Amino acid sequence: MILVPITYKGGVFRHDEILDLIEDMGGYIIQKHMIAQEVVLQALVPKEDIDILKTVSRPLAGEVIPAPLVGTEIAVVSMSLEIHHLPHASCDVAEYLRTAGAKTNMIGLARGFGKRIGLLSDEERDIINEHDLAIYLFGNFETCIQQKMPTFRRGIKIPLVVCGGPSKETLMKVIDPPVAGYIGGMGRFMHRTKEPDELARLDEIVAEVTRVVDQRRTSIAKDPLSIAPARLMDVILESVPDIHEVTSPVPVVVQMDGIRVKLPYDPYAGRIKEVEIESGIKIADICDLRPSRMRDYILMKVKPFSETGMLV
Numbered sequence: 001m002i003l004v005p006i007t008y009k010g011g012v013f014r015h016d017e018i019l020d021l022i023e024d025m026g027g028y029i030i031q032k033h034m035i036a037q038e039v040v041l042q043a044l045v046p047k048e049d050i051d052i053l054k055t056v057s058r059p060l061a062g063e064v065i066p067a068p069l070v071g072t073e074i075a076v077v078s079m080s081l082e083i084h085h086l087p088h089a090s091c092d093v094a095e096y097l098r099t100a101g102a103k104t105n106m107i108g109l110a111r112g113f114g115k116r117i118g119l120l121s122d123e124e125r126d127i128i129n130e131h132d133l134a135i136y137l138f139g140n141f142e143t144c145i146q147q148k149m150p151t152f153r154r155g156i157k158i159p160l161v162v163c164g165g166p167s168k169e170t171l172m173k174v175i176d177p178p179v180a181g182y183i184g185g186m187g188r189f190m191h192r193t194k195e196p197d198e199l200a201r202l203d204e205i206v207a208e209v210t211r212v213v214d215q216r217r218t219s220i221a222k223d224p225l226s227i228a229p230a231r232l233m234d235v236i237l238e239s240v241p242d243i244h245e246v247t248s249p250v251p252v253v254v255q256m257d258g259i260r261v262k263l264p265y266d267p268y269a270g271r272i273k274e275v276e277i278e279s280g281i282k283i284a285d286i287c288d289l290r291p292s293r294m295r296d297y298i299l300m301k302v303k304p305f306s307e308t309g310m311l312v
Contacts, residue, residue, distance in 0.1 A: 005070030010062030028230035067101030079112035140165030140187035
């Protein structure tokens with residue numbers, strides 16, 4: 001069964017029918033937003049059942065939209081917290097990726113500005129590596145990007161997508177060895193993206209990130225995970241009652257190869273390891289748990305089939 005990421009938008013009235021239908025199909029609700037009288041669902045749905053979902057949602061004035069980045073957590077990395085790097089470019093990119101279904105976290109570097117100063121601390125590097133993909137938002141100067149990139153890629157284990165003011169061809173020329181993706185013409189600017197050409201550039205970012213994410217999904221499929229991260233999320237929500245006391249809008253974040261549980265590591269990690277998924281198989285058998293560098297959350301990475309010999 002192939003699960004396809006989608007976003008459902010519709011009215012609050014009778015939206016519980018859509019929730020039940022997705023679960024009956026064998027799909028998963030990744031995130032649910034209630035905005036006034038509108039509900040927005042981000043979900044993974046069996047590919048062969050999408051037409052059924054569209055048919056049922058039509059009388060409810062609902063809309064099913066492809067959302068290729070549902071189930072991913074992306075780091076949007078700004079070179080500094082100062083006004084010439086934040087807020088406009090970083091906020092606009094992070095917000096636009098959310099419309100495609102991604103869960104984004106903005107990371108402002110402490111010493112990222114200037115080609116002579118730019119450094120990446122161990123903590124910043126560890127936090128970036130906890131994501132599925134990172135987007136580096138560089139400035140407008142070719143020589144600055146060329147000189148800083150070796151330092152900013154050192155120790156990064158996830159795919160990188162680089163945005164900068166120079167053209168895409170120039171970025172590909174000055175960055176060696178290559179990174180996973182490039183977006184040119186997107187450097188520093190001091191206004192919100194409103195013009196058609198600026199919005200087209202954001203669409204280009206979504207397309208490039210989607211391409212890189214699809215490549216990683218294909219790589220993961222060659223050695224499938226022992227359990228789907230979305231199903232692991234459901235197990236945590238059912239088996240750990242305290243997760244429902246978390247005030248964060250997304251207490252469990254689904255990633256491509258695991259989940260982030262927003263509970264402190266020391267009090268809960270031991271209990272979560274002993275949770276039984278089915279017939280004697282515990283979470284500890286198919287997942288690695290470690291403390292996140294982000295607020296001491298629990299980071300759970302699912303082991304591949306080649307390591308466990310199990311598909312749950």
